[in-house]
Amino acid sequence: MNNLNKWFKSGSPWVWLSAGGVTLSLISVVGLLLLIASNGLSYFWPSQLHQFEMLDVEGTPSTVIGEIYDVESIPAEQLIHTGIDVKGAEFVERYLIKTGNRELVNLDFRWIAAPLIQQQSQPKDLVVIERRTNGNFYGFIEQVYMDGKVVELSQLNRFMDRVDDLQDEIFELQKTDIGAINYDLERIRLKSRKAEIDGELTPQLTAKFAAQTKQLKDEYLTLESKLNKLRDEVQRDKIVVRSMGGEKVEINLEQVIHISFNNQLNMLEKIGMFFAQIGNFIFAEPREANTEGGVFPAIFGTVLMVLLMTVIVAPLGVVAAIYLHEYAGNNAFTKLLRIAVINLAGVPSIVYGVFGLGFFVYMVGGSLDQIFYPESLPSPTFGSPGVLWSALTLAILTLPVVIVSTEEGLARIPASMRHGSLALGATKAETLWRIILPIASPAIMTGIILAIARAAGEVAPLMLVGVVKMAPTLPLDGNFPFLHLERKFMHLGFHIYDVGFQSPNVEAARPLVYATALLLVTIIVALNMTAVSIRNRLREKYRSLEH
Known part of the structure; x- marks a missing residue:
């Protein structure tokens, strides 16, 4: 008993208590960071693309194509009212599939129950197309057109590089040259307004502002003509893609950011694509109500x-x-x-x-x-x-x-x-x-x-x-x-x-x-x-x- 009292009086219990508290705090922080990192970084890993052959409760066949986002087990009794035959199982797996193709279906995601799946495969020629609008498109590329002519699928990467260069040129023209002209036009308007408020707007100054405005508008028309030519050029190429429902959809390469055959990628290619997508997330601008694209403006602002x-x-x-x-x-x-x-x-x-x-x-x-x-x-x-x-x-x-x-x-x-x-x-x-x-x-x-x-x-x-x-x-x-x-x-x-x-x-x-x-x-x-x-x-x- 005396030894226990001496131990308490020495302060050792409080030292160990403090050490335990610090250890628990560190474990909690590290665990939280690992949870955030695992869920955040997995978003950039190129997922396998799956094709599910389905047969609903009425016997109607259908095909679902997309990425598996989540898998969960649910009690089989939750599916009784749907008429799905669970074959006496206590729990049933269901998959959350990202199907994209917003112009054909209302939702990007859908849940499908495992008992409805007749066959599951990973076709090598299944493609995911990341677009500037309407999200991803999943399907099979049927044809590639360049200047209205059908070309080989093997030339698609070369066309994509050409489109990317044209898009960069369009972006630079819009943001830098045309943006500078719009800024100068607004400055001239404000100067004219200020001179009018101060009572210093003379006919000579009005003529000077008008001449500067005319010169800038002439430059704007020249740049606009160049911009329209670039847009016409970038809109010439397109691809025809067959969706999971069999519909054929034409996608202009102007709207395409990246095309990937995920099921054909080896480990090194997946790692390269993983880091490329992280870089795109850091340096690109957001799209689709901030649910796609990057966060560079938010990083810069922060x-x-x-x-x-x-x-x-x-x-x-x-x-x-x-x-x-x-x-x-x-x-x-x-x-x-x-x-x-x-x-x-x-x-x-x-x-x-x-x-x-x-x-x-x-x-x-x-x-x-x-x-x-x-x-x-x-x-x-x-x-x-x-x-x-x-x-x-x-x-x-x-x-x-x-x-x-x-x-x-x-x-x-x-x-x-x-x-x-x-x-x-x-x-x-x-x-x-x-x-x-x-x-x-x-x-x-x-x-x-x-x-x-x-x-x-x-x-x-x-x-x-x-x-x-x-x-x-x-x-x-x-x-x-x-x-x-x-x-x-x-x-x-x-x-x-x-x-x-x-x-x-x-x-x-x-x-x-x-x-x-x-x-x-x-x-x-x-x-x-x-x-x-x-x-x-x-x-x-x-x-x-x-x-």
């Missing part, structure tokens, strides 16, 4: 917003902490400020969103529009949600974290170091800049790391101050001032919410939720590891000052 938030919150938090710890007296007002800072950390994030919408967007943004952009009204420039207001809102949300962390770092520095520096003739400002801040820099970086971790995953306030389901253009482009902080943007956190809960195609969206969540976690970890690396370098650099 990283830009977090970096901009960090640039804003770091100096504000550090300056506030320095004032509270180094300059403010220990009086009732200072105590009240510290209580307010601590309480701000517990305010629900949606409240910050409402504040950001009311103060930043409507008040500050609306005032900026009235002062600097009257020619654009009633269309707002800064008076609408955008990436700048999102970054400022999250900066206020994470400001208490940076202040508290920085102040704790300042408090750990011995007063003797301050006194010694002042005794040697340094001013208080020099002491802060050369001694105090370098030593406290690891604590400052810790606050910034915590701020990044929280801000990157926030969604609720962003829904009010800048994030949207689909952003037509990135906040960064080739038009002056290049970085457009007034534009709305996409965010990975909101993308997860939108795909998971607002998608019209739930089954197709499910693997995308896991894939996007894995990507968001990866980005947060990358940002945090970068900040941790900087903190460790600063700690090693200024370790001598601490001693």
Whole structure:
């Protein structure tokens, strides 16, 4: 009994209890990440294509072609009302098949019960066609046409490469050249409107604007003619595909992104296609209500917003902490400020969103529009949600974290170091800049790391101050001032919410939720590891000052 009392008094049980808690937490985190990774990465693996010969309860034969997305066992009694003969089985397997072919059937997915399957095969010539619209098409390629002439199927890859090059040229022409002309036309219109508001619109200036507009429109017509020729050229080639119901469908190669004979791929080809699809997911734009395509605009918006938030919150938090710890007296007002800072950390994030919408967007943004952009009204420039207001809102949300962390770092520095520096003739400002801040820099970086971790995953306030389901253009482009902080943007956190809960195609969206969540976690970890690396370098650099 005495030994047990000594063991408890030594503190060893609490050490083991803490170690067990940390171990369980690590196991839970690793398990969650493995679950997200397995479900997310499996989405990119090229699945086998199956053909099911079916016989329904009325004896009518049919064929189903597609990918097996899920398999589950259900009680046989659930199928009694359907008239399916379960042959006395207690449980029956059923398959969730992605059949695509939206122009022929209403749903992308269907459940089929195993007792209805007469034969299951994996034909080598079965093909999956990824399209820009209407999702995937599954079937058998019957004919390939080039310039209206039937050609060999073996030449399909060459035609696809040609179409891809033309599509890239069309995209570049639309986004860069024609986009720049549209931007310049809008700038001329705004300049004319501003001169009219200021009373400076003279006949000479009107003639100048008209000449510039005419020149741009002439260039636009030239580019439009070139664009139409490219579109005509890319629409010449097509393929005829036979669906699972026997219908023959013509698919223009302009609408085709990728054609794959999955059942003919060996392991190395599948691995190559796996990484290619991951790359496409990261760098492509979303399609079909975010249920297909990539998430590059959401990645760009998330990283830009977090970096901009960090640039804003770091100096504000550090300056506030320095004032509270180094300059403010220990009086009732200072105590009240510290209580307010601590309480701000517990305010629900949606409240910050409402504040950001009311103060930043409507008040500050609306005032900026009235002062600097009257020619654009009633269309707002800064008076609408955008990436700048999102970054400022999250900066206020994470400001208490940076202040508290920085102040704790300042408090750990011995007063003797301050006194010694002042005794040697340094001013208080020099002491802060050369001694105090370098030593406290690891604590400052810790606050910034915590701020990044929280801000990157926030969604609720962003829904009010800048994030949207689909952003037509990135906040960064080739038009002056290049970085457009007034534009709305996409965010990975909101993308997860939108795909998971607002998608019209739930089954197709499910693997995308896991894939996007894995990507968001990866980005947060990358940002945090970068900040941790900087903190460790600063700690090693200024370790001598601490001693």
